[in-house]
Amino acid sequence: MSSIRRTFSRRQFLAGSALSAAGAASLEESPGPAGSICPVLDVHMHFEAYGEYWENLIDEIIEHYDYAGVDRGVVFTCWTPTRESNDRTLAGCRRHPGRFIPFSHVRTVDPEWRDELERTGDLGWQGIKLHQNEIARGPELKDKTREVVETALRYGIRIILIHLEDYGIMEELTRQLGEAVWIIPHMGYDHEPGQMESFCRLARERENVYLDTSGSTSYYRYGPGIEWAGVEKVLFGSDGFWCNPSVERAKIDSLRLPTPFRTPRLSREQVALILGGNLARLLKT
Numbered sequence: 001m002s003s004i005r006r007t008f009s010r011r012q013f014l015a016g017s018a019l020s021a022a023g024a025a026s027l028e029e030s031p032g033p034a035g036s037i038c039p040v041l042d043v044h045m046h047f048e049a050y051g052e053y054w055e056n057l058i059d060e061i062i063e064h065y066d067y068a069g070v071d072r073g074v075v076f077t078c079w080t081p082t083r084e085s086n087d088r089t090l091a092g093c094r095r096h097p098g099r100f101i102p103f104s105h106v107r108t109v110d111p112e113w114r115d116e117l118e119r120t121g122d123l124g125w126q127g128i129k130l131h132q133n134e135i136a137r138g139p140e141l142k143d144k145t146r147e148v149v150e151t152a153l154r155y156g157i158r159i160i161l162i163h164l165e166d167y168g169i170m171e172e173l174t175r176q177l178g179e180a181v182w183i184i185p186h187m188g189y190d191h192e193p194g195q196m197e198s199f200c201r202l203a204r205e206r207e208n209v210y211l212d213t214s215g216s217t218s219y220y221r222y223g224p225g226i227e228w229a230g231v232e233k234v235l236f237g238s239d240g241f242w243c244n245p246s247v248e249r250a251k252i253d254s255l256r257l258p259t260p261f262r263t264p265r266l267s268r269e270q271v272a273l274i275l276g277g278n279l280a281r282l283l284k285t
Contacts, residue, residue, distance in 0.1 A: 037268060041276040041283075042073035042245060044161065044185060044214035044237030045100075047092050051079030058092040061241055062099060068246040071276070073238075074161070076103040076129040082110040086120055101283065103127040104157060107134040108144055114151055121155025126283060128152050130162040142169045149177055159282065161212070165189050167198050174202070174209050181282060183210045185237060187225050190218040200228035210282070213274070215239030219251040223263030226255070226274075231266065235282075236275045249275070 042065070047058060065073060075092060077085035085105040093100045104120035105128065106113035117128070128148075136144035141164070149160055161183040164170055174182045188199025188211055196218060203209045211229055213222065214237030226234055236252055238245040252274055255266040266274075 036069070036275050037272045039071040039276045039280065040069055040249070041101075041236065041279045042070050042238045042240070043183065043212050043235045043279050045073040045075045045240045045245075046242065047075055047077040047088050048079060049242045053077075053080075053088070057241060058095060062096055064240065064245045065099065068238075068244075068249050070238075070245055070249070072099055072101055073240075073245075074103055074127065074279075075100045076105045076161075078105055078129060078131060078134065082106045082113050082116045086116055090123070101126075103129045103159070103161060104152070105129050106148060108136060108148065109134075113148075117148075117151050117155050117157060121152070121157050125157060127159030127161055128157050130160065130164070132162075132164045132166075135164075141166070142173070145169065146173060146177070149173065149180055153177070153180055159183065161185065165191065165195075167195070167202075170199070171202060174206050178206075178208055181208050181210065182206075183212055183235065185212045185214050185239070186216045187211050187213055187218065187222065187234075190216070190221065196221065196225060197228055200225045203229040203233040209233070210235055210278070212237035213252060214248065215243040216251075220260065222251065222255060223259035223261045226266070227263055231270045231273055232278055234274050235279045 045061060047053070061073070075089055077088045080088075082105065089102045089105070093102045102120075102123075102125050104117060104125050106116055130145070130148065132141060135141060135148060145162070145164065152160065158179065159181045163185055170182070170184065184199050184203070188196045190196040200211060203211050210233050211225070212235045213219070236249065238248040252271060256268070256271060257265065
């Protein structure tokens, strides 16, 4: 927890301000983001910005996390060679112990990708971040994805955070590889009519399928999306460092307010599940 969040409680701030007692009481009852009732966990943080990396980027992520009130984040490096990606993730986690949860990463064009899954599995990493463009293109995508996931499972890597927009492939793989936990980013995408709803309903139907909220431009549809999926199947993700964790968290906090779709407001407890409770259960932490 950041030093900023430890310094003042909301009640202490109100007590020291010029607000009247009545005004303070009304603010105490408001649904605003006064802090989460459980640790805030980000399931989707890159140690790069679309492959671009610069000195102190990882320290800047910590600065953003402290400002946004994010306690820990799942981290990975994409768009770089497999071994280099995982070395950077490992170094960043050692630089800031206790703040990051490392996920593996592979590109199938790199001959060492299987060895890297073995290495990161031996390190105790529970998950892997995959992107369809780094697995295969065209008709090989399904079979190559299956091969990567089966190899990851062999080495104890059971959480699959994967950007793969083909619903038919995801429906088949999540059904056939039920021992894996699948996390679909961006609330299931929203590039085609019905796409987001289909992925959300898949999460409701399958015990092993979850969604993350990272970097979605359709955040105004989170209300219906959560109703389709179920609040217990949605995980807070920022898609940093390209997207801002504070902005992405605000999208979740705002679900305690009315939505244009007239979906029910979320309770403080439901928001806490999305912000960290659901992921903590998956990570068993």
